[in-house]
Amino acid sequence: MKIAWGITGAGHLLAETVDVIEDLAEDHEITIFLSNAGEEVLKMYGLYERIATLTGGRYKELALDSDQSFSYPISGRLSLGKYDLFVLSPTTSNTVAKIVHGIADSLVTNSVAQAGKGGVQTLIVPVDFEEGDVETILPSKLDLESCADCEVCEASNSCSQGAIIPKKEINLLKCIGCGDCTDSCQYDVISAGKLVTIHMRGIDIENTHKLVLMDGIYVLKHPNEVRKHI
Numbered sequence: 001m002k003i004a005w006g007i008t009g010a011g012h013l014l015a016e017t018v019d020v021i022e023d024l025a026e027d028h029e030i031t032i033f034l035s036n037a038g039e040e041v042l043k044m045y046g047l048y049e050r051i052a053t054l055t056g057g058r059y060k061e062l063a064l065d066s067d068q069s070f071s072y073p074i075s076g077r078l079s080l081g082k083y084d085l086f087v088l089s090p091t092t093s094n095t096v097a098k099i100v101h102g103i104a105d106s107l108v109t110n111s112v113a114q115a116g117k118g119g120v121q122t123l124i125v126p127v128d129f130e131e132g133d134v135e136t137i138l139p140s141k142l143d144l145e146s147c148a149d150c151e152v153c154e155a156s157n158s159c160s161q162g163a164i165i166p167k168k169e170i171n172l173l174k175c176i177g178c179g180d181c182t183d184s185c186q187y188d189v190i191s192a193g194k195l196v197t198i199h200m201r202g203i204d205i206e207n208t209h210k211l212v213l214m215d216g217i218y219v220l221k222h223p224n225e226v227r228k229h230i
C-alpha cells in the first residue's frame, strides 16, 4: 500500500504515532509530510531521526513544508490518486481549525484538500478530541528551583547543540531531545517526558465535531486505529 502520512506540531500522541509509522513502514511505502511545527516538535521530543531513517526513495520521501514553497507540488500526488491512504496524526488544533474552514495554505492542510479532490481516503487523529482535561507529555525542561547555580553548568556543557542557557531555560528550537543533559546535572534540574495536564478548549472540540461531519474524512481517536484501515 502507498500511504501519505502527515505529522503536525503536536507533542500529544506523537511518540505513539511514530511507533505506528515504524511498524507500518515494514510492509508499506510511506511518504511523510511534515508541517513546519511538526518538524520542530519531532526534534524537541528526540523523534525526528526515527522518522528520517524510515524515508528514502520514491514514495518514501520526507516532504518538508519549507522545501515545498507555496504551491506544495508534492500534494498533487494526492489529487491524482497516487496514494491509497492519507493519514494525518497527530493533528494540532490549529490544523483542524484550518481544515474545517477549507484553508489549504500549508503542506498538510493542502494535502488534506488534494486528497479530497483525488478521492483518497483520509484518516485524521485530532489531539483535541473531547471536552475535559488531558494528560500530555512535555519535552526537556529546566526545573530552576532545583538549580544550584554551579560555577560550571555541566548540563549546558554536555549539550552538543548549545541548547541550554544556564539558570534560564532550554532553547527548544535547538534541542534535539537526545537526553544527554538529563544525567549530567547532579541536582536533577533537567526533566524529559514529564506529564502535564492541559484543558481542552471549547472551540477546538467544536472544530473536531465539524471534522467528523466532513465528507471523505474519518476521525480516529488514536493512531493505533489506523491499522484497522490498512
Ligand SMILES: Cc1cc2nc3c(=O)[nH]c(=O)nc-3n(C[C@H](O)[C@H](O)[C@H](O)COP(=O)(O)O)c2cc1C
Binding pocket: 007, 008, 009, 010, 011, 012, 035, 036, 037, 038, 041, 044, 091, 092, 093, 094, 095, 106, 127, 136, 139, 172
Ligand atoms: C513542545 C510543544 C508541544 C506542542 N503540542 C501541541 C499539542 O499537543 N497540540 C496542539 O494543538 N499544539 C501543540 N503545540 C503547538 C503547535 O506546534 C503550534 O500551534 C503550531 O503553530 C501548529 O502548527 P501546525 O498545525 O502547522 O503543525 C505544541 C508546541 C510545542 C512547542
